[in-house]
Amino acid sequence: MTIDWSWISDHTDDLTALTVSHLQAALTAVLLGLLISLPLAVVAHRIRPLRGFLLGLSNVLFTIPSIAIFVLLLPVSGLTRTTTVIGLTIYTLVVLLRNTVEGLDSVPTKTKEAAQAMGTRPLRTLLTVEFPLALPVIMAGVRIATVMSISLVSVATYIGDGGLGQLFTDGFQRNFPTPVIAGVALTLLLAVVADALLVAVQYVLTPWTRRRA
Amino acid sequence: MYELLTNLGTWLTSGEQWSGPDGIAHRLAEHLQYSLLATLIAAAIGLPLGLLIGHTGRGAFLAINLASFGRALPTVGLVVLVFLASGLSMWPVYVALVALAVPAIVTNTYAGMTAVDPDVRDAARGQGMRGHQVLLQVELPLALPLIMTGLRLALIQVVATATIAAYVSFGGLGRYVFDGLAQRDLVQVLGGAVLVAVVAIALDLALSALQRALFRHRTA
Numbered sequence: 353m354t355i356d357w358s359w360i361s362d363h364t365d366d367l368t369a370l371t372v373s374h375l376q377a378a379l380t381a382v383l384l385g386l387l388i389s390l391p392l393a394v395v396a397h398r399i400r401p402l403r404g405f406l407l408g409l410s411n412v413l414f415t416i417p418s419i420a421i422f423v424l425l426l427p428v429s430g431l432t433r434t435t436t437v438i439g440l441t442i443y444t445l446v447v448l449l450r451n452t453v454e455g456l457d458s459v460p461t462k463t464k465e466a467a468q469a470m471g472t473r474p475l476r477t478l479l480t481v482e483f484p485l486a487l488p489v490i491m492a493g494v495r496i497a498t499v500m501s502i503s504l505v506s507v508a509t510y511i512g513d514g515g516l517g518q519l520f521t522d523g524f525q526r527n528f529p530t531p532v533i534a535g536v537a538l539t540l541l542l543a544v545v546a547d548a549l550l551v552a553v554q555y556v557l558t559p560w561t562r563r564r565a
Numbered sequence: 566m567y568e569l570l571t572n573l574g575t576w577l578t579s580g581e582q583w584s585g586p587d588g589i590a591h592r593l594a595e596h597l598q599y600s601l602l603a604t605l606i607a608a609a610i611g612l613p614l615g616l617l618i619g620h621t622g623r624g625a626f627l628a629i630n631l632a633s634f635g636r637a638l639p640t641v642g643l644v645v646l647v648f649l650a651s652g653l654s655m656w657p658v659y660v661a662l663v664a665l666a667v668p669a670i671v672t673n674t675y676a677g678m679t680a681v682d683p684d685v686r687d688a689a690r691g692q693g694m695r696g697h698q699v700l701l702q703v704e705l706p707l708a709l710p711l712i713m714t715g716l717r718l719a720l721i722q723v724v725a726t727a728t729i730a731a732y733v734s735f736g737g738l739g740r741y742v743f744d745g746l747a748q749r750d751l752v753q754v755l756g757g758a759v760l761v762a763v764v765a766i767a768l769d770l771a772l773s774a775l776q777r778a779l780f781r782h783r784t785a
Contacts, residue, residue, distance in 0.1 A: 415765035420758030543637030
């Protein structure tokens with residue numbers, strides 16, 4: 353299987369556009385996933401009976417094939433970017449919700465009690481004590497969700513979107529491996545770069561964890 | 566919405582839908598065959614690798630980064646790539662599914678091994694146990710819960726992704742999803758998706774029951 357390098361140099365503009373579109377879909381999904389799962393995680397953390405229900409529900413969503421999620425959204429949002437983003441967001445919820453709940457669980461009770469004893473109100477305790485301390489575990493979830501979304505965008509190629517995934521369909525239909533190889537390589541590259549950036553963000557946001565390393 | 570659900574009910578319960586080579590029973594058997602065989606191959610590769618890395622402490626970097634690599638690998642691209650290289654065969658499907666499952670198994674097995682208390686390991690060595698005895702009789706049983714978590718995670722992902730076999734014109738429950746997509750037949754797509762989800766959940770429950778059984782044996 354050989355790579356046709358001239359095809360790649362002829363299509364750098366297309367490849368760049370697809371990469372940007374690919375990244376946009378994945379990042380929007382992770383941001384939306386965070387917006388939904390952070391408050392839900394607080395609910396699951398505080399109200400025990402809801403915890404099993406919410407985590408169980410997100411696990412069930414994970415078992416539905418991604419292609420099916422995209423197709424099932426078609427009557428709702430059509431052949432659009434919205435469908436791609438909603439589908440991906442549903443998948444990020446599994447990881448983000450579980451990790452955020454575990455992160456909040458990992459905050460020592462004594463730390464919370466100390467904050468309360470100093471007269472810090474519950475919401476403030478949540479924002480300035482619990483979330484920062486839970487951040488390493490939450491960020492682990494964000495990293496997994498980001499890498500997973502970047503890989504999953506290509507599935508949306510079946511509904512006409514899918515960023516770099518279009519290269520797979522293209523190569524498959526023309527029996528031409530070069531675009532497929534380029535698509536796989538660019539997806540892996542995006543994932544590695546995004547993951548490294550998130551590690552850097554975590555390093556900046558959690559200065560107290562650096563001593564251990 | 567209501568009409569869709571009634572149609573889905575009819576689709577899932579009609580007798581003719583279940584029989585014949587295009588029937589649910591046959592597609593279900595195919596789907597199970599792909600998923601279970603792929604997970605078994607992945608376990609045969611991933612378990613020894615994870616145990617070895619955990620036992621020797623060598624290659625930890627590989628074990629940690631393999632997970633990230635596995636999640637980043639686009640399954641559709643991999644299937645198409647192997648398809649273009651090998652032609653029409655089951656290879657693309659199995660390569661993609663195994664590539665998906667191995668990282669989850671290796672990383673969780675390794676995580677389970679590192680969670681074993683070093684004192685326990687030292688005590689086993691102090692009693693004169695050999696390396697392989699420590700591995701099989703001490704570390705493996707203690708790492709078992711996390712190893713099982715890895716296997717369950719891998720199996721769920723494989724079952725959901727085995728849908729892709731239909732993309733390169735093989736069977737399995739993905740047939741309904743892809744054929745339904747081509748024919749704009751939403752009931753068929755939904756039926757296929759529901760069946761895949763039910764299979765994944767059922768297998769996960771079965772493995773979790775097996776895990777509890779293994780645990781009882783260990784703690785008794």
